[in-house]
Amino acid sequence: xxxxxxxxxxxxxxxxxxxxxxxxxxxxxxxxxxxxxxxxxxxxxxxxxxxxxxxxxxxxxxxxxxxxxxxxxxxxxxxxxxxxxxxxxxxxxxxxxxxxxxxxxxxxxxxxxxxxxxxxxxxxxxx
Numbered sequence: 001x002x003x004x005x006x007x008x009x010x011x012x013x014x015x016x017x018x019x020x021x022x023x024x025x026x027x028x029x030x031x032x033x034x035x036x037x038x039x040x041x042x043x044x045x046x047x048x049x050x051x052x053x054x055x056x057x058x059x060x061x062x063x064x065x066x067x068x069x070x071x072x073x074x075x076x077x078x079x080x081x082x083x084x085x086x087x088x089x090x091x092x093x094x095x096x097x098x099x100x101x102x103x104x105x106x107x108x109x110x111x112x113x114x115x116x117x118x119x120x121x122x123x124x125x126x127x
Contacts, residue, residue, distance in 0.1 A: 038073060070102065
């Protein structure tokens with residue numbers, strides 16, 4: 001390879017390396033916990049709105065919490081997929097299907113964490 005090609009590859013690889021603070025803060029298990037908490041907030045919102053007769057301000061606060069969590073999870077997951085912390089299918093699942101319900105993202109995180117633990121246990125060739 002020529003030197004300009006090697007320089008381009010090095011720049012591309014540096015662009016995919018997350019900043020140190022991001023690598024410490026954003027991990028699969030932490031995203032999974034936040035996603036499960038988001039699913040709990042959403043479940044409480046559904047119960048509050050449809051079962052308990054829409055009491056205020058509880059419904060408004062839970063709706064606001066759900067919206068903020070969905071936006072934050074979407075941005076963090078898309079960034080994490082860019083840095084290869086999580087796969088793209090999971091980031092898209094959280095971002096697109098999370099608008100319908102965060103349960104899709106929570107299930108996706110459980111599937112990915114089980115897949116990774118299986119790969120760690122068996123090795124990449126047998127998983």
